[in-house]
Structures are given as C-alpha cells and as structure tokens.
Amino acid sequence: xxxxxxxxxxxxxxxxxxxxxxxxxxxxxxxxxxxxxxxxxxxxxxxxxxxxxxxxxxxxxxxxxxxxxxxxxxxxxxxxxxxxxxxxxxxxxxxxxxxxxxxxxxxxxxxxxxxxxxxxxxxxxxxxxxxxxxxxxxxxxxxxxxxxxxxxxxxxxxxxxxxxxxxxxxxxxxxxxxxxxxxxxxxxxxxxxxxxxxxxxxxxxxxxxxxxxxxxxxxxxxxxxxxxxxxxxxxxxxxxxxxxxxxxxxxxxxxxxxxxxxxxxxxxxxxxxxxxxxxxxxxxxxxxxxxxxxxxxxxxxxxxxxxxxxxxxxxxxxxxxxxxxxxxxxxxxxxxxxxxxxxxxxxxxxxxxxxxxxxxxxxxxxxxxxxxxxxxxxxxxxxxxxxxxxxxxxxxxxxxxxxxxxxxxxxxxxxxxxxxxxxxxxxxxxxxxxxxxxxxxxxxxxxxxxxxxxxxxxxxxxxxxxxxxxxxxxxxxxxxxxxxxxxxxxxxxxxxxxxxxxxxxxxxxxxxxxxxxxxxxxxxxxxxxxxxxxxxxxxxxxxxxxxxxxxxxxxxxxxxxxxxxxxxxxxxxxxxxxxxxxxxxxxxxxxxxxxxxxxxxxxxxxxxxxxxxxxxxxxxxxxxxxxxxxxxxxxxxxxxxxxxxxxxxxxxxxxxxxxxxxxxxxxxxxxxxxxxxxxxxxxxxxxxxxxxxxxxxxxxxxxxxxxxxxxxxxxxxxxxxxxxxxxxxxxxxxxxxxxxxxxxxxxxxxxxxxxxxxxxxxxx
Amino acid sequence: xxxxxxxxxxxxxxxxxxxxxxxxxxxxxxxxxxxxxxxxxxxxxxxxxxxxxxxxxxxxxxxxxxxxxxxxxxxxxxxxxxxxxxxxxxxxxxxxxxxxxxxxxxxxxxxxxxxxxxxxxxxxxxxxxxxxxxxxxxxxxxxxxxxxxxxxx
Ligand code: FES
Ligand code: FES
Numbered sequence: 009x010x011x012x013x014x015x016x017x018x019x020x021x022x023x024x025x026x027x028x029x030x031x032x033x034x035x036x037x038x039x040x041x042x043x044x045x046x047x048x049x050x051x052x053x054x055x056x057x058x059x060x061x062x063x064x065x066x067x068x069x070x071x072x073x074x075x076x077x078x079x080x081x082x083x084x085x086x087x088x089x090x091x092x093x094x095x096x097x098x099x100x101x102x103x104x105x106x107x108x109x110x111x112x113x114x115x116x117x118x119x120x121x122x123x124x125x126x127x128x129x130x131x132x133x134x135x136x137x138x139x140x141x142x143x144x145x146x147x148x149x150x151x152x153x154x155x156x157x158x159x160x161x162x163x164x165x166x167x168x169x170x171x172x173x174x175x176x177x178x179x180x181x182x183x184x185x186x187x188x189x190x191x192x193x194x195x196x197x198x199x200x201x202x203x204x205x206x207x208x209x210x211x212x213x214x215x216x217x218x219x220x221x222x223x224x225x226x227x228x229x230x231x232x233x234x235x236x237x238x239x240x241x242x243x244x245x246x247x248x249x250x251x252x253x254x255x256x257x258x259x260x261x262x263x264x265x266x267x268x269x270x271x272x273x274x275x276x277x278x279x280x281x282x283x284x285x286x287x288x289x290x291x292x293x294x295x296x297x298x299x300x301x302x303x304x305x306x307x308x309x310x311x312x313x314x315x316x317x318x319x320x321x322x323x324x325x326x327x328x329x330x331x332x333x334x335x336x337x338x339x340x341x342x343x344x345x346x347x348x349x350x351x352x353x354x355x356x357x358x359x360x361x362x363x364x365x366x367x368x369x370x371x372x373x374x375x376x377x378x379x380x381x382x383x384x385x386x387x388x389x390x391x392x393x394x395x396x397x398x399x400x401x402x403x404x405x406x407x408x409x410x411x412x413x414x415x416x417x418x419x420x421x422x423x424x425x426x427x428x429x430x431x432x433x434x435x436x437x438x439x440x441x442x443x444x445x446x447x448x449x450x451x452x453x454x455x456x457x458x459x460x461x462x463x464x465x466x467x468x469x470x471x472x473x474x475x476x477x478x479x480x481x482x483x484x485x486x487x488x489x490x491x492x493x494x495x496x497x498x499x500x501x502x503x504x505x506x507x508x509x510x511x512x513x514x515x516x517x518x519x520x521x522x523x524x525x526x527x528x529x530x531x532x533x534x535x536x537x538x539x540x541x542x543x544x545x546x547x548x549x550x551x552x553x554x555x556x557x558x559x560x561x562x563x564x565x566x567x568x569x570x571x572x573x574x575x576x577x578x579x580x581x582x583x584x585x586x587x588x589x590x591x592x593x594x595x596x597x598x599x600x601x602x603x604x605x606x607x608x609x610x611x612x613x614x615x616x617x618x619x620x621x622x623x624x625x626x627x628x629x630x631x632x633x634x635x636x637x638x639x640x641x642x643x644x645x646x647x648x649x650x651x652x653x654x655x656x657x658x659x660x661x662x663x664x665x666x667x668x669x670x671x672x673x674x675x676x677x678x679x680x681x682x683x684x685x686x687x688x689x690x691x692x693x694x695x696x697x698x699x700x701x702x703x704x705x706x707x708x709x710x711x712x713x714x715x716x717x718x719x720x721x722x723x724x725x726x727x728x729x730x731x732x733x734x735x736x737x738x739x740x741x742x743x744x745x746x747x748x749x750x751x752x753x754x755x756x757x758x759x760x761x762x763x764x765x766x767x768x769x770x771x772x
Numbered sequence: 773x774x775x776x777x778x779x780x781x782x783x784x785x786x787x788x789x790x791x792x793x794x795x796x797x798x799x800x801x802x803x804x805x806x807x808x809x810x811x812x813x814x815x816x817x818x819x820x821x822x823x824x825x826x827x828x829x830x831x832x833x834x835x836x837x838x839x840x841x842x843x844x845x846x847x848x849x850x851x852x853x854x855x856x857x858x859x860x861x862x863x864x865x866x867x868x869x870x871x872x873x874x875x876x877x878x879x880x881x882x883x884x885x886x887x888x889x890x891x892x893x894x895x896x897x898x899x900x901x902x903x904x905x906x907x908x909x910x911x912x913x914x915x916x917x918x919x920x921x922x923x924x925x
Contacts, residue, residue, distance in 0.1 A: 226853055230858065231847050237809065240803070240805075272789075301799070301809075302789070302793060303789075373871075373905055374810050374871040374905045375869070421869070421870065423870070424868075424905050452809075454812060455810065674865055678865060678911070681910050681911070685909060686907055707811055708813075708816050713903055715901065716904075716913070717896050719909045
C-alpha cells in the first residue's frame with residue numbers, strides 16, 4: 009500500500025488523534041493481522057486514506073464502494089454516518105460477504121459527502137433497507153471480476169470458479185489464487201453491466217444476521233474515536249454563539265467590549281438573522297471566537313445583547329395546546345376514509361372519546377452539535393458530526409456562492425444524532441464565521457444551546473373516538489391529529505399533509521368497517537425536525553393508549569382487544585385501509601405491505617415472553633403496545649412498580665421486533681435496548697415547554713433523560729428471525745415503549761394519563 | 773498562570789486561566805480529547821476523570837484544583853486499551869455512539885478500585901449520574917460485572 013497516494017499533507021495538518029484524512033478514525037476489523045498478507049508486499053498495516061483517494065488507488069476499483077489492492081487488502085467505503093447504530097460494522101460486511109472477503113483483511117473508510125455514493129442522509133432507518141441490494145451488487149461486481157480474472161489465468165470457465173475466504177478457487181482442481189494476485193488483472197477487465205451481476209444466495213452470506221465484530225469498539229473505549237469537537241487544525245478559533253431566544257428573533261443592539269476583554273477572545277461577530285422558512289440557516293445572534301472553548305464561553309457570558317423577539321416571540325405551549333385542541337374540534341383534511349364514520353358513530357351504542365398530547369421533544373444527542381469550517385478563497389473544507397454530509401455540503405456551497413465541488417466535507421464520528429444532526433444549521437454557522445474571520449472556525453454548541461435551539465419533534469394533540477355496537481365491537485374509528493409538520497421548516501404550511509399521517513395513522517391495520525383519519529391545521533413557531541421515530545412517537549402513544557382504554561371500557565383483556573382491532577393475520581390493501589396511496593417510507597407495497605399478521609406476531613411473542621396471562625396472578629402491572637413504523641413491526645410490554653423516590657418506575661420491559669432480514673444481530677439488539685431507554689425518557693421525562701417563544705428548559709437538570717437507574721435491570725429484547733426484505737431497525741423500537749408504560753401505569757394506579765411526560769401528570 | 777500537574781503519569785504544565793475547567797485544559801490545551809463535554813454542569817458525567825484517584829467532573833473542576841495533583845483520563849486508563857473494563861466493554865459491545873463511554877469507564881474504574889466486587893445497587897449508584905442517550909445501560913451493568921469477575925446474569 010506504500011505506493012498509494014495518501015494525503016500526507018492534509019493528515020499532518022490535522023492535529024487530531026487517530027484521524028484519517030477524512031476525519032474519522034480508520035476502522036479495521038478486530039482480527040486484522042498483517043502476517044498473513046498473501047503477497048507479502050506490504051509490511052505495514054495501511055496508514056490511512058480518504059474515500060476519494062481510495063478511488064484513485066491502484067487495484068481493482070469497479071465502483072465507489074469497494075477496492076481490492078494489489079496486496080489483497082479490501083477497502084470498503086461506508087457512506088452512511090456512524091452515530092451509534094453500528095453502521096460501520098454492518099454495511100461493509102454485506103459487501104465483504106458478497107465479495108467473499110475475509111473480514112480480517114477488510115478495512116473500512118468513511119466517505120466524504122459526495123453524490124457518487126447515492127443518498128447519504130443517515131435518517132429514516134434506511135441504511136440497510138434501502139441499500140441492501142445495491143451494496144451487495146457492489147461487492148458482487150468486484151467478485152465477478154476477480155473470478156473472471158482467475159478463470160482467464162487458468163483458462164477455465166468462470167462458472168467453475170468460486171470466491172471465498174479471500175481467494176478464488178477453481179472447484180474441479182481445487183487450485184486457488186488470492187485476491188491480491190488477481191486484482192491487477194481484474195482491474196483491466198470490463199466492469200460487468202448491472203444486470204449481468206448475480207448476487208449470492210442468502211446462505212452464502214456468512215455473516216448475515218450474525219453477531220459481527222464491532223469495528224470501532226477499541227476506538228470507543230480508548231478515547232481515540234474522533235468526534236466533531238476533536239478535530240483541531242492550526243490557527244483554529246472556537247466559536248460559541250449567543251442566539252436569540254425565539255427563532256426569527258434579531259439582535260437589536262450589542263456591546264462586544266466586555267467579551268473582547270476576556271483573555272483569549274479574538275473576535276466578536278454578529279450573524280445575519282434568518283428569514284422564514286428557516287430550513288438550515290444559521291439561527292443568528294452574536295458569535296464569540298476565542299483561542300479555546302472556555303474563553304469563548306466566558307466571552308459569550310459577558311456579551312450584553314438586546315434582542316428583538318421576532319415573529320415567534322409570543323409562542324407559548326399552554327396557549328398552543330388550546331389552539332391545537334380547537335383545530336381538532338374543527339376537523340381537518342381527510343387522509344383515510346372507509347365506510348361512514350359519522351353515521352356509525354351516531355348509531356353506536358357507546359362512544360369512547362379521548363384526547364392526547366405530546367410536547368416538543370429535543371433530540372439531545374450526548375454530543376451537542378459541532379462543525380468546523382475552513383473557508384479559503386472559493387474553497388471550503390468542513391469537518392462535522394453530520395448525519396447528512398451532502399445536504400451540509402450543498403448548504404455550504406450555496407452560502408458561499410460556489411459550486412459544490414469547491415466544498416469538501418468530512419464526516420467525523422457522531423456522538424449520537426437521533427435526527428438532530430441531519431440539519432446543517434450548525435455547519436452554516438461555521439461556514440459564515442470562517443468566511444468572516446478568515447481562519448478555521450469550530451462552532452461548539454453548549455448543552456443549553458442544544459436544548460433551546462434544536463429542531464424539535466412536532467408537538468401534537470390528537471382526538472380519538474370509537475363507536476361500539478351493542479356487543480362492544482368497535483364499528484367506528486375516528487382519529488384526528490394536529491401537529492406542525494417538518495415541512496414547516498422548509499416552506500409556509502398550514503398543517504400536516506395526508507402523507508405525514510403515514511407514520512402510524514394510515515398504515516394502522518384495523519378490522520373496523522368505518523374508519524376516518526383527519527390531518528388538522530397547525531402552524532409552526534419553532535423549527536420542527538426529525539427525531540428518532542418522528543411522528544410515530546405521538547401517533548403510537550395515542551393509538552395504543554386508546555386501544556387500552558377501549559379494552560378497559562369493555563372490561564376485557566387489552567391483548568384480546570388489540571387482536572380484535574387489528575383483525576386476523578392478512579395483508580391489508582389500500583382499499584381496506586381506506587386510502588388512495590401510502591408513501592410507505594419509500595418502499596413498494598408489494599415487498600413491504602401493511603401486514604396485520606406480522607403485527608399480531610410481535611404482540612403474540614412479546615406477551616408470551618412477559619407471561620402476560622399470568623400477570624394478575626403474579627400481581628404485576630403490565631402495559632402492552634404495538635406499532636408499525638419504518639416498515640417494521642414492534643411490540644412492547646412494560647412492567648411498572650411504585651417507587652418511593654420516583655413515584656413509579658419501570659422495573660421490567662420486553663421489546664420484540666420483526667424487521668425482516670437482519671444484517672448485524674448484535675447491533676440491532678443494542679438498538680432495541682437503546683430504544684427502550686429512549687422510550688422511557690420520552691414517556692417519563694421528555695419534552696420542552698415554550699414561553700414567549702423561548703424554551704424554558706436548558707440542560708439535563710430540567711430536560712431530563714433516563715439514567716441507569718431509570719432503565720430496568722430486567723430488560724428483554726428479541727428479534728424475530730426472518731428472511732423477508734430488510735426493514736428499519738434504528739427507530740421502530742421507540743414508539744411502542746411510551747404507551748406500554750402509560751398502559752402499565754393505568755394497570756397499577758387506575759389513572760389514565762393522556763399526555764407526556766407521564767410523570768408530570770401523575771397524581772401521586 | 774502556569775499550573776503543573778501530572779497527567780496520565782507525565783508531568784505537564786498548563787498555561788491558562790486558573791479558573792478554566794480541567795476539561796478544557798485537557799482538551800484544548802493538552803490535546804487530550806478522549807474526555808468529553810456533554811453538559812458543563814456536572815449533570816451528565818461525560819467529562820469524568822480521576823484526580824488523585826477520585827472521580828471528578830472535569831467540566832466543573834477548575835484547573836487550579838489539579839495543581840500538583842495526578843490526573844488520569846481515558847487515554848491513561850491503561851497502556852494499550854487492556855484494562856479489564858475496556859476488555860469487557862469490547863467483548864460485550866457496550867458502546868453505541870461511544871460519546872459517553874470515556875466517562876462511564878472512568879467512573880466504573882474508580883468503583884472497582886474501591887469495591888472490587890460491587891453489588892448491583894452499588895453499580896447503579898456509582899453510575900447514576902453518567903448519562904447515556906443511546907441507552908447502553910444494560911450492557912454497562914453487564915460489563916462492570918464481567919470486569920469484576922462476577923457471574924453473568
Ligand atoms: S460535561 Fe461534565 S458532567 Fe457533563
Ligand atoms: S453510547 Fe452514545 S451516549 Fe452513550
């Protein structure tokens with residue numbers, strides 16, 4: 009590998025620890041061993057290279073994702089951001105399996121933001137489900153070329169040769185040639201057309217669904233993994249920004265002198281105020297640039313600023329909640345309609361009616377947003393913990409008025425994302441400041457900034473109404489939902505569209521003859537954004553709580569009522585759902601239908617595991633919820649107990665997921681364990697409140713998240729094994745957790761809480 | 773002001789405002805970026821390091837308090853990542869995003885030093901203020917037990 013043109017200049021220019029030129033620590037599968045290099049050419053483990061350099065390196069390089077060096081080292085590019093979901097330990101393995109590579113001789117490098125990798129937005133639980141076949145094809149293409157090269161060398165038919173364990177073997181004679189010996193010849197062959205590339209049968213993907221080596225584990229436990237704030241370059245200044253309390257607010261007057269008097273502070277720069285729609289613009293305010301973070305923070309504290317509150321300066325959570333309720337009263341756009349709900353409700357023997365509220369939720373990734381930009385003339389280089397490098401790149405290019413090619417963006421490790429880091433606003437800030445200050449500038453968000461200036465999950469109010477016939481069977485179902493949608497961040501919109509209701513409302517299997525769902529008006533006064541599971545959080549909370557309410561109103565077992573409501577195992581057609589179309593998270597219904605059987609299946613399994621039938625005899629207070637999201641099916645049972653310190657506490661939880669084919673079993677399990685913790689945070693503590701346009705909470709003290717004592721010691725996750733098409737895994741575990749807890753609290757206390765966070769509303 | 777301290781066994785001098793929190797002295801001046809900023813208010817534990825053997829929150833510990841003292845950060849927990857806790861952490865795949873893990877490990881290391889065979893309550897108690905947004909808590913518990921040689925649950 010010594011001949012490879014590694015970017016020495018840029019590497020030596022970075023002071024950061026263990027950084028590759030691309031900013032992210034180089035990943036090598038744990039069993040990496042230099043001793044068994046087939047060609048013995050390279051005496052050293054590869055140093056590092058960024059993905060763009062990789063493409064130029066000698067060797068077999070049929071596509072942007074895979075490279076086979078002359079020494080047999082296979083380099084695989086991970087184009088999705090690593091934020092804790094283990095994507096770097098998952099996607100590359102698919103390619104390696106298709107190729108027939110030995111993981112110990114595979115190196116993973118992180119892609120910069122570039123269109124050639126396809127969509128890099130690490131969002132929507134899409135990394136595996138959208139790239140499963142494409143990435144396999146990338147590996148299979150390289151394999152086919154290596155096989156062709158071997159067949160040529162031996163003068164045999166390619167179909168008598170197979171690739172495995174980093175060699176191509178001629179089956180009849182058992183001769184083998186190592187990948188490294190073939191890569192030069194393979195590189196000269198034509199790249200096979202997509203349709204002539206054959207994928208291996210599943211059984212040959214040896215690592216699929218197994219517990220895979222965790223490529224970044226060592227970097228994580230030694231402090232060597234480099235996150236956004238760990239990137240350092242000479243001459244760099246750190247910026248901390250005082251932002252107006254409400255989005256759209258402006259600086260009326262400020263005095264930079266006290267900030268400049270703080271030792272270490274170099275510059276004070278006012279940022280332009282954004283105009284609605286706010287999209288990925290910087291929030292505005294006044295930035296303090298200093299030699300170190302502490303000086304920048306002290307400088308910010310010393311600033312004296314008078315704000316103009318701006319157009320959202322009266323936003324108030326209590327008033328807004330009343331507004332949303334009024335909007336529900338009026339009704340909205342029909343997004344789902346089956347039979348005649350009004351007539352059925354009018355005739356119903358009994359009507360059950362409930363309203364649910366879920367506040368804005370801030371993502372609060374453990375690492376607050378950080379981006380560094382270095383603008384030099386018409387070029388710009390960026391390092392950021394971003395979920396969406398392409399978006400950040402085009403945002404930067406637009407700000408600078410330069411073509412995208414002039415902007416390079418390196419993705420660091422992300423200290424969590426949960427949707428927050430899909431937005432490029434913090435990158436915009438770094439770009440504006442570096443341009444003005446003419447030095448590299450790293451913008452550091454404090455936790456307070458993060459809580460106050462996030463892109464919150466939408467606040468929502470929902471009204472559900474069910475009409476029951478004389479025997480208690482549900483014959484009418486009306487669901488109205490009002491929330492300011494994410495679309496409001498990018499355009500002036502009056503409320504959710506019918507499509508926004510795909511998240512849990514349209515795709516709910518119901519065996520009810522009359523069903524209607526309505527999207528009700530709601531305008532935004534803060535930036536709304538993605539948050540792990542997004543609208544599914546509040547839709548699942550309302551629907552699963554409501555099903556539990558119906559069961560208790562009928563004096564029946566909530567599980568039986570859930571089965572009855574979703575109906576018998578079947579694929580539910582659009583006509584049966586009462587909708588014209590379903591966005592279905594971008595997947596075709598043919599491969600990913602609305603499947604009541606799979607929903608039933610996760611409920612059945614989770615209640616078996618939780619010994620649901622014995623709960624009364626054992627004196628346990630259990631709650632159940634199930635939800636389809638991101639094409640997967642998840643069900644949760646929570647057990648709650650009274651707790652002297654914390655009123656109630658979850659003491660045991662079960663979560664079952666059916667996500668089709670699983671690539672990396674251990675990381676998916678970790679995602680589910682994490683989903684329970686996040687679900688507990690959402691349920692018990694979550695949410696921010698707004699007054700005069702400003703967020704009242706600011707740090708973990710008042711914007712609480714679950715700590716170790718809030719998460720049960722007895723925590724069970726199970727993944728249903730399946731070879732169906734892969735579905736989302738990062739998000740689907742979250743939605744059923746909060747309603748399961750709410751339902752368990754009802755079982756324990758008899759109190760029905762229809763809003764989050766549950767602990768705020770719980771009467772002790 | 774020049775402050776002398778021992779960091780991971782090496783004598784270092786820091787030329788800084790004595791009130792600067794140890795966290796920023798470590799990260800910005802000494803270039804030891806393994807210790808993380810998560811809240812700045814002693815609420816999350818991401819910045820946990822050892823000062824003279826005790827766990828402190830580096831974000832609220834003025835660097836002057838470390839003058840003449842010995843600081844251990846994640847970079848110095850073991851020479852080559854083989855502290856029993858680091859090994860257990862890797863074997864059980866504890867980290868998700870990894871950002872809180874330096875703080876978790878430093879806190880757990882101090883716990884095991886004081887209580888080589890901690891009870892479940894002691895584990896939870898000692899890590900109660902080390903937040904993990906990814907929710908790695910079940911594996912943290914298991915890995916602490918494993919490193920302590922306690923039976924699997
Ligand atoms: S950063 Fe020090 S406790 Fe959070
Ligand atoms: S592993 Fe992500 S915050 Fe703990």
